[in-house]
Amino acid sequence: MRTYPLWAKLLGYGVFCLVLLAVPLFISDDYLLNKFARYLVFGIVALALSISWGYAGILNLGQAVSFGLGSYCMAMALKLRTIPIQTGAEGLPDFMVWNNVKSLPWFWVPFHSYAFAIAAGVLVPVILAFLLGSFVFRARVTGVYVAIITLALLVVVNLVIIDRQRYTGGFNGLTDLEPLELFGVTFDPYAVATYYLIAISLAVALFLGLAVVHSKTGLVMQAIRADETRVRYFGYDVAAYQTFALCLSAGIAGFAGMLYTLVMAFASPTFLAVPISLSIVIWCAVGGRTSLLGSALGAIVVTGVQGSLSDTPAFLETWTLIMGVLFIVVVLFLPRGLISLIDLVPFGRRTDATPARAARRGRVSVR
Amino acid sequence: MAILEMRDITVEFSGFVAVSGLSLGVQQGELRCLIGPNGAGKTTALDVICGKTRPASGHVMFDGADITQMEEHHIARLGVGRKFQVPSVFRELTVRQNLEVALSRSPGVIGNLFRFSRSSAAEQLDKLAELVGLDEALDAAAGTLAHGQVQWLEIALLVAQDARLILMDEPTAGMTAHETQKTAELFMRLKGRHTLIVVEHDMAFIKEISDVISVMHQGRLLAEGTVPEIEANEQVRAAYLGSGGISGA
Numbered sequence: 175m176r177t178y179p180l181w182a183k184l185l186g187y188g189v190f191c192l193v194l195l196a197v198p199l200f201i202s203d204d205y206l207l208n209k210f211a212r213y214l215v216f217g218i219v220a221l222a223l224s225i226s227w228g229y230a231g232i233l234n235l236g237q238a239v240s241f242g243l244g245s246y247c248m249a250m251a252l253k254l255r256t257i258p259i260q261t262g263a264e265g266l267p268d269f270m271v272w273n274n275v276k277s278l279p280w281f282w283v284p285f286h287s288y289a290f291a292i293a294a295g296v297l298v299p300v301i302l303a304f305l306l307g308s309f310v311f312r313a314r315v316t317g318v319y320v321a322i323i324t325l326a327l328l329v330v331v332n333l334v335i336i337d338r339q340r341y342t343g344g345f346n347g348l349t350d351l352e353p354l355e356l357f358g359v360t361f362d363p364y365a366v367a368t369y370y371l372i373a374i375s376l377a378v379a380l381f382l383g384l385a386v387v388h389s390k391t392g393l394v395m396q397a398i399r400a401d402e403t404r405v406r407y408f409g410y411d412v413a414a415y416q417t418f419a420l421c422l423s424a425g426i427a428g429f430a431g432m433l434y435t436l437v438m439a440f441a442s443p444t445f446l447a448v449p450i451s452l453s454i455v456i457w458c459a460v461g462g463r464t465s466l467l468g469s470a471l472g473a474i475v476v477t478g479v480q481g482s483l484s485d486t487p488a489f490l491e492t493w494t495l496i497m498g499v500l501f502i503v504v505v506l507f508l509p510r511g512l513i514s515l516i517d518l519v520p521f522g523r524r525t526d527a528t529p530a531r532a533a534r535r536g537r538v539s540v541r
Numbered sequence: 542m543a544i545l546e547m548r549d550i551t552v553e554f555s556g557f558v559a560v561s562g563l564s565l566g567v568q569q570g571e572l573r574c575l576i577g578p579n580g581a582g583k584t585t586a587l588d589v590i591c592g593k594t595r596p597a598s599g600h601v602m603f604d605g606a607d608i609t610q611m612e613e614h615h616i617a618r619l620g621v622g623r624k625f626q627v628p629s630v631f632r633e634l635t636v637r638q639n640l641e642v643a644l645s646r647s648p649g650v651i652g653n654l655f656r657f658s659r660s661s662a663a664e665q666l667d668k669l670a671e672l673v674g675l676d677e678a679l680d681a682a683a684g685t686l687a688h689g690q691v692q693w694l695e696i697a698l699l700v701a702q703d704a705r706l707i708l709m710d711e712p713t714a715g716m717t718a719h720e721t722q723k724t725a726e727l728f729m730r731l732k733g734r735h736t737l738i739v740v741e742h743d744m745a746f747i748k749e750i751s752d753v754i755s756v757m758h759q760g761r762l763l764a765e766g767t768v769p770e771i772e773a774n775e776q777v778r779a780a781y782l783g784s785g786g787i788s789g790a
Contacts, residue, residue: 177635177680390641390653393634397642400631407591408645408702409617418650 180388187384187467191377195370204364209481211369211437213474214376215430220457220473221376221383221466222426227455228463229387230419231399233317236324237454239331240299240424242446244431246335246342247298249441250282251291252351260350268350273340282341288356292432299428300421307417314413316402328451336443347442354436363439372433376470379426383466386422395419460504462511472511476500543602544569544736545590545706550599552585552760559585560596561760567706572732574747575740577757578780583740584626586757587708590738591623592616603706618648622704626711628691632684636675636694639683640666643701666701673697673727689720696727700735707731709739713746725749756780 178186194214201207219241226232253267260268266278284290310323335342343349354361361368386392394415397405406412435441444450454473461472476497483493508514543566552560560582567573575583588594590601592613601609608616617623631639644662647653670676673693678686683694692712699707712728713721721743728750731737741747747754747768754771756764758780764771771777 386654388657390656391650393638393641394653396634396638397631400633401629404625404629404631405642406613407617407623408643408648408698409614410645410648411614411650414650 183384183467187380190467190471191373191380194373194376197373198366198369207366207369208364208437211372212434213477213481214372215434215437216454216457216473216477217470218372218376218379218430218433219427220454220461220469221379222423222430223454223458224463224466224469225383225386225426226419226423227458228465228469229392229399230395230416231402232416232420233321233455234324234420234423235321235451235455236326236328236331237423237427238446238448238451239324239328240303240427241431241434241450241454242331242335242441242443243299243302244295244428245435245441245445246348246431247285247291247295247428248354248432248435249348249351250285251288252354252435253348254282254286255352256350259352267348269343269346269348270340275340279341288354295432296425296428299424299431303420303424304417307413307420311413311416311420325448325451328446328448332443332446332448335446342443345443347440347444349440351435351439351441353439361436363437368436372437375429375433379429380466380470383426387466391415391418456501458511460501460511462508462513464510465513468511468513471513475512543567544604545738546602547586547590548600548602550586550589550596550601552582552589552594553597559760560589563599563757563760563762565755565762567736567738570733570736572728572737572739572750572752574751574754575738575757576742576747576754577763580759581757582760583757584710585760587623587710587738587740590616590706591621591708593623614648617645617702617704620703620705621708622699622702622706623708624695624699624710624712626714628688628695630683630686630691630694630698633682635680635682636670636686637666637679639694639698640669640701643698645702669697669701672700674723689716692716692720692724693727696724700731704735706736706738709737709741711740711742713741713743721746 197210198207201210219237222240223234223237226234257263257265257267261271265271266275270278285294306324306327310320315323336344338344353363353365359367361371387395394405394410398412398415402412405415431445434445453476457473457476458469459472460476461470462468479500480493480497483489483496489496504512545565545567547563547565550560550563551558563582563586565586575586577583585594589596590603592608592611592615596609599609600607603616603619603621606619608619608621631642634642641662644665647656666679667676670679673696675686675690675694675697678690683691686694692715696709696712699709713724716724725746728737728739732750739747739750751768753765754768755762756771756774756777763780764774764777766774
């Protein structure tokens with residue numbers, strides 16, 4: 175694996191973001207644009223996992239908890255906007271009426287405010303991650319046990335949401351939402367504005383993530399991934415760094431969850447179920463978990479291929495098989511993911527003018 | 542004045558007494574060698590100082606503070622650095638990144654978010670790398686270094702950390718004679734500015750670098766003195782029975 179200077183990475187990330195922003199210029203099909211927007215949301219949640227898993231070495235199998243909670247926060251705000259239309263000015267969300275709820279539960283009340291809902295969509299996952307991280311990492315739980323605990327948390331949160339149907343909509347989730355209206359723009363699932371909002375969010379998340387992993391904090395995170403114990407004897411509070419990585423990842427995933435509600439126009443317990451949570455891990459592995467761009471691309475490529483295969487009648491029955499083969503091939507032959515294919519591109523060779531430098535470059539094998 | 546004082550330290554691992562009633566004082570700027578037959582408790586003694594192992598009884602005082610029950614990273618922040626027996630550098634990171642991690646004067650998460658590699662630090666890193674002969678390999682992954690180079694990188698990490706007290710567990714293990722010689726020179730330069738405790742088996746190396754040797758046997762301090770004193774000590778000879786005294790160890 176070659177190592178790339180920061181300016182080359184910035185250039186690569188910049189080009190990628192420009193391509194994303196240019197997509198609507200060439201695609202006028204609303205349905206297709208909506209699909210692309212969905213893939214980009216998955217890209218955001220995958221790059222969030224890349225920060226905790228790829229950089230800090232924390233395999234979070236419950237990444238979808240953050241994603242789902244973010245999604246519900248947005249959906250609750252949008253659901254409250256439907257009250258005057260669906261159940262009258264003094265009414266309750268329709269599913270609460272069907273469930274015989276008499277008054278709006280206290281934790282629904284502040285979601286009348288968009289500002290609160292958007293803040294909560296990020297902060298609720300962050301606070302949960304902070305609590306989890308504080309307990310788990312202070313107790314020096316590591317490796318596979320962290321993965322098991324995060325998976326257990328996912329199942330618990332999922333069950334609670336399904337079980338509390340009166341307040342959460344249960345299995346059905348929160349459906350029939352109003353579109354988000356902010357600053358005079360309506361973020362309808364099929365609107366170009368929604369696509370731009372998501373593309374810009376992905377771009378911001380990419381560059382924000384890049385800034386973090388290139389800071390000293392990002393470096394210490396990578397050192398922790400390599401040898402947690404050794405880092406401790408340099409005076410770093412390892413648990414604090416791990417908790418930070420988990421919280422940052424959760425916050426970005428929560429934001430992605432809110433965007434997902436906008437493109438889907440509903441929130442469902444399947445957003446924080448085991449299948450999607452494990453899919454996020456697969457996207458990162460396929461794209462390259464030690465690269466933010468790689469993880470995002472992994473999500474976009476895998477979900478894109480998945481989407482077009484499952485839409486093609488010929489592959490209706492077999493597309494999961496094809497995805498399985500793709501996953502196995504990448505893990506076996508490209509352990510650093512699809513993004514490592516960029517090493518095959520022979521650009522930049524001419525800069526190795528002197529033989530000494532070329533020889534040195536040959537020995538170097540770091541990302 | 543004593544920068545480190547271990548008072549009556551006892552360590553038990555589920556019934557097995559690894560260290561029993563060990564008391565040891567080390568002066569500021571001193572280079573102390575800690576020797577003893579296998580299983581004497583040398584590594585355990587270092588583990589107690591850096592917080593890896595908690596003693597069943599006794600106290601460790603560092604620069605006047607009781608560090609016996611402190612967490613490892615707090616002890617490290619006070620100025621205690623540790624090199625382990627098994628080389629432990631960050632193999633996937635470059636030599637430069639390894640050194641950057643070791644420059645740990647500000648260890649906070651949030652503060653470090655706004656700290657990026659700067660030229661001032663780069664100069665310091667170049668000097669450090671030169672000190673241990675790794676200036677050519679700054680951008681190589683630590684995992685690609687030769688064994689001797691890894692040992693030196695570890696030493697450089699401790700210097701970068703700027704630890705006042707450096708604990709070295711077998712720093713020359715697996716080194717060639719030439720590499721050992723270079724390491725001895727390096728230690729002589731560190732002595733005075735840093736306080737060092739070195740666990741070693743290589744007597745030639747010890748004779749070259751040490752002021753005072755402490756000999757441990759079966760978890761206790763057996764003897765303490767200069768090289769000639771220790772070589773003449775009957776008890777030490779008995780402890781090393783069959784291996785021809787410490788010179789043959």
